[in-house]
Amino acid sequence: MNYDNPLVFLINTLFDIYIAIVMLRFLLQQVGADFYNPISQFIVNATQ
Numbered sequence: 001m002n003y004d005n006p007l008v009f010l011i012n013t014l015f016d017i018y019i020a021i022v023m024l025r026f027l028l029q030q031v032g033a034d035f036y037n038p039i040s041q042f043i044v045n046a047t048q
Helices: 006-031 038-047
Strands: none
Touching: 006 038
16 A cells, blocks of 8 residues: 555554444454443444
């Protein structure tokens, strides 16, 4: 990928972080994680 433009790098990074959070939410649902955990609550709030 060409990261010569800082704006493209920033948008790509934010998009990648969001996708990772969505995948974590899916995995937490699959393993039956406790959603009273602060990390789980952050992931749920970030993806709502």
